[in-house]
Amino acid sequence: MYAIARQRILGQSFQKMRPAVSVLRSYSSAAKQITVRDALNSALDEEMSADPKVFLMGEEVGEYQGAYKITKGLLEKYGPERVLDTPITEAGFTGIGVGAAYYGLKPVVEFMTFNFSMQAIDHIINSAAKSNYMSAGQISVPIVFRGPNGAAAGVGAQHSQCYASWYASCPGLKVLSPYNSEDARGLLKAAIRDPDPVVFLENELLYGESFPVSDEVLDSSFCIPIGKAKIEREGKDVTITAFSKMVGYALKAAEILEKDGIYAEVINLRSIRPLDRSTINTSVRKTNRLVTVEEGFPQHGVGAEICASVVEESFAYLDAPVERIAGADVPMPYAANLERMAVPQIEDIVRAAKRACYRSVPLAAAA
Amino acid sequence: MALSQLASSSPSRSVNLLKPLLSAISLHRPISTDTTPITVETSVPFTAHQCEAPSRTVQTNAQELLNFFRDMAVMRRMEIAADSLYKAKLIRGFCHLYDGQEAVAVGMEAALTKKDCIITSYRDHCTFVGRDGTLLEVFAELMGRQAGCSKGKGGSMHFYKKDSNFYGGHGIVGAQVPLGCGLAFAQKYCKDEAVTFALYGDGAANQGQLFEALNISALWNLPAILVCENNHYGMGTAEWRAAKSPAYYKRGDYAPGLKVDGMDALAVKQACAFAKEHALKNGPIILEMDTYRYHGHSMSDPGSTYRTRDEITGVRQERDPIERIRKLILLHDLATEKELKDIEKEVRKEVDDAIAQAKENPVPEPSKLFSDVYAKGLGVESFGADRKEVRATLA
Numbered sequence A: 001m002y003a004i005a006r007q008r009i010l011g012q013s014f015q016k017m018r019p020a021v022s023v024l025r026s027y028s029s030a031a032k033q034i035t036v037r038d039a040l041n042s043a044l045d046e047e048m049s050a051d052p053k054v055f056l057m058g059e060e061v062g063e064y065q066g067a068y069k070i071t072k073g074l075l076e077k078y079g080p081e082r083v084l085d086t087p088i089t090e091a092g093f094t095g096i097g098v099g100a101a102y103y104g105l106k107p108v109v110e111f112m113t114f115n116f117s118m119q120a121i122d123h124i125i126n127s128a129a130k131s132n133y134m135s136a137g138q139i140s141v142p143i144v145f146r147g148p149n150g151a152a153a154g155v156g157a158q159h160s161q162c163y164a165s166w167y168a169s170c171p172g173l174k175v176l177s178p179y180n181s182e183d184a185r186g187l188l189k190a191a192i193r194d195p196d197p198v199v200f201l202e203n204e205l206l207y208g209e210s211f212p213v214s215d216e217v218l219d220s221s222f223c224i225p226i227g228k229a230k231i232e233r234e235g236k237d238v239t240i241t242a243f244s245k246m247v248g249y250a251l252k253a254a255e256i257l258e259k260d261g262i263y264a265e266v267i268n269l270r271s272i273r274p275l276d277r278s279t280i281n282t283s284v285r286k287t288n289r290l291v292t293v294e295e296g297f298p299q300h301g302v303g304a305e306i307c308a309s310v311v312e313e314s315f316a317y318l319d320a321p322v323e324r325i326a327g328a329d330v331p332m333p334y335a336a337n338l339e340r341m342a343v344p345q346i347e348d349i350v351r352a353a354k355r356a357c358y359r360s361v362p363l364a365a366a367a
Numbered sequence B: 001m002a003l004s005q006l007a008s009s010s011p012s013r014s015v016n017l018l019k020p021l022l023s024a025i026s027l028h029r030p031i032s033t034d035t036t037p038i039t040v041e042t043s044v045p046f047t048a049h050q051c052e053a054p055s056r057t058v059q060t061n062a063q064e065l066l067n068f069f070r071d072m073a074v075m076r077r078m079e080i081a082a083d084s085l086y087k088a089k090l091i092r093g094f095c096h097l098y099d100g101q102e103a104v105a106v107g108m109e110a111a112l113t114k115k116d117c118i119i120t121s122y123r124d125h126c127t128f129v130g131r132d133g134t135l136l137e138v139f140a141e142l143m144g145r146q147a148g149c150s151k152g153k154g155g156s157m158h159f160y161k162k163d164s165n166f167y168g169g170h171g172i173v174g175a176q177v178p179l180g181c182g183l184a185f186a187q188k189y190c191k192d193e194a195v196t197f198a199l200y201g202d203g204a205a206n207q208g209q210l211f212e213a214l215n216i217s218a219l220w221n222l223p224a225i226l227v228c229e230n231n232h233y234g235m236g237t238a239e240w241r242a243a244k245s246p247a248y249y250k251r252g253d254y255a256p257g258l259k260v261d262g263m264d265a266l267a268v269k270q271a272c273a274f275a276k277e278h279a280l281k282n283g284p285i286i287l288e289m290d291t292y293r294y295h296g297h298s299m300s301d302p303g304s305t306y307r308t309r310d311e312i313t314g315v316r317q318e319r320d321p322i323e324r325i326r327k328l329i330l331l332h333d334l335a336t337e338k339e340l341k342d343i344e345k346e347v348r349k350e351v352d353d354a355i356a357q358a359k360e361n362p363v364p365e366p367s368k369l370f371s372d373v374y375a376k377g378l379g380v381e382s383f384g385a386d387r388k389e390v391r392a393t394l395a
Helices: A002-017 A036-049 A074-079 A089-103 A114-129 A164-167 A181-193 A247-259 A277-285 A302-317 A336-341 A345-357 B002-007 B012-025 B060-085 B102-111 B125-130 B137-140 B176-189 B208-219 B264-284 B309-320 B323-333 B337-360 B364-370
Strands: A033-034 A056-059 A083-085 A106-110 A144-148 A174-178 A198-202 A211-212 A230-233 A238-242 A265-268 A271-273 A290-292 A323-325 B038-041 B047-049 B057-059 B118-121 B196-202 B224-230 B257-263 B285-290 B381-383 B391-393
Touching: A033 A036, A033 A302, A036 A056, A036 A074, A036 A181, A036 A211, A036 B102, A056 A089, A074 A083, A074 B125, A089 A106, A089 A114, A089 B176, A089 B208, A114 A144, A114 A290, A114 A345, A114 B176, A144 A181, A164 A174, A164 A198, A164 A271, A164 A302, A174 B176, A181 A198, A181 A211, A230 A247, A230 B125, A238 A247, A238 A277, A238 A345, A247 A265, A247 A345, A277 A290, A290 A345, A302 A323, A323 A345, A336 B391, B057 B264, B060 B102, B060 B125, B060 B137, B060 B323, B060 B337, B102 B125, B102 B264, B102 B323, B118 B176, B125 B137, B137 B337, B176 B196, B176 B208, B176 B224, B208 B224, B224 B264, B257 B264, B264 B285, B364 B391
Parallel strands: A056 A083, A056 A106, A106 A144, A144 A198, A174 A198, A238 A265, A238 A290, A290 A323, B118 B196, B196 B224, B224 B285, B257 B285
Antiparallel strands: A033 A211, A174 A271, A230 A265, B038 B057, B047 B257, B381 B391
């Protein structure tokens, strides 16, 4: 906890002065940039090194070095007994992973994308999430299900769905979604150490992005608490909540809004379940306006839950209706122009924020 | 059966002939601690697939046979009592009874230690008892009380006993098979030199995830034994209507299999011992237990719309597992009929006492609605139906 408090103070002073994500600022002589991919890889490496009960399982995680190279080098380092290549049989290998967790091992099961987790969803929900409750605490399930979630680029309808709201609705699961390298390291380490089943939603398009990390983040004991959102950028006029890739978009939207005199507070949720209602509500009580941003389908989405939470807890503080920016309510199309319309863009977030601030432009004509 | 015993020539035979004489002389006979070996032949030989069948000659002793008798009597009485409790509406929801199949549970336990793991389906009451679960834990759980093995949170389908390596108790047909292979994986990972028995029914035998798990178990050489408790009906669907090939012991293809008379506790014991040895060295093996359930699929199913009453009574008369052991005990003069009846009376009282105790046991505290959602609750909030009325902080 002490480490995290220190991190917050560092982070907040960082925020006020840092204009854009991609610009490197070195405050200490040792500030480093690492990609999200390397952040995840190093987290897996360190946790496997620290605890012999941790093992990896999934398609191509071993000899192929990982479909997205997240598990690169780990087979060579830890051997085939701890890094296991599976056949393309999600229901089978996920069940095996959960069974191993019943016995007390700590599996990290990779889904090549979370779209394939649907093949195994019974084991995630019925075998993993509910077991501790049904057994009154006898059978805990210290498993992590990780992999890329949400839209990539041009991969079409069956490979682009965001599963955050589906998994986050289920009691017994913890659902995390990192944005930057610090999130990736800290949340994955926390997930592996956590005794409950954790769904860890990464983003393929973020894997290659570099972010600055402090020495503290690089330390092997670094961990981010589960259930706490992070205020990436402070503001006073409107709260924007986001997770994963959309945090980057929200931050860019905030820069654009600042030019128009609107100071947005950007909250990186980090944890979808438990949802940090406290941080969100505190922020909305300060700004009085809320825009929720997510990539996934809008109906029954994460934004819907956040909106309901704010209406229940902070209704009197709202000066405008809550705005939701989400993926389009259609299966993901392939054509680039349509795909662009199917995921939120920065201008969508800007427009919604202006609407929330009663500074909107006239509505575009219906398509 | 008597013929085959006369045919075999084991040295213990001569001892048995002396027994009636000795019993007439002795007034006090230790009926359950005698471990003098007795050799018995299984009812039918084993049928093997991709392996050599074990011998149908089984070693047992008086202690074991009497334990079998008693344990099965407990299980039988328990399930019949559960039937009454369900009809009295003290048990709610689902209740899947195991009476008729007791030999599988007791035979298996005789071949295993508590270091070996067992995982099964929702028809789990007797398997739980075989793993040293108490009658109070059973009835209290069925009635949703605090003293239940899952503290009333699970119900009939979710019995667990981790300290005996019993991993439930699963409601989703077939899910327990990959889970069981996962347990076997963990045992191998930890170098525990123990095995996992994953039990499933003839209905679950067609589940895809079973073949996925078997494939991985065979590739990774896991000490997993897949036990198909073939009671010939998947709910109301007879095996020939559900499986193109109801030779479940062969369905593993590359994995060896054994077909076993599941109503013969000694055959079950022999097969399980054989399978354990095999799995520790050579990876997964399938055991098909030819068994039968007297009750319907669950308490909502009379069990007679898809089976004839003649069939049910026929099995009861010809193949009942408890009767088989009773005959064996009497044949070898290990106890008198009266002694066995006394055991059954004792068992009945035990069951009745447990039920009475369970009835007195309180329901869980309301705060328990929110307990054990997580192993580590992180202090987050959870909500009741009306979140403005009922909220809790998860520890």
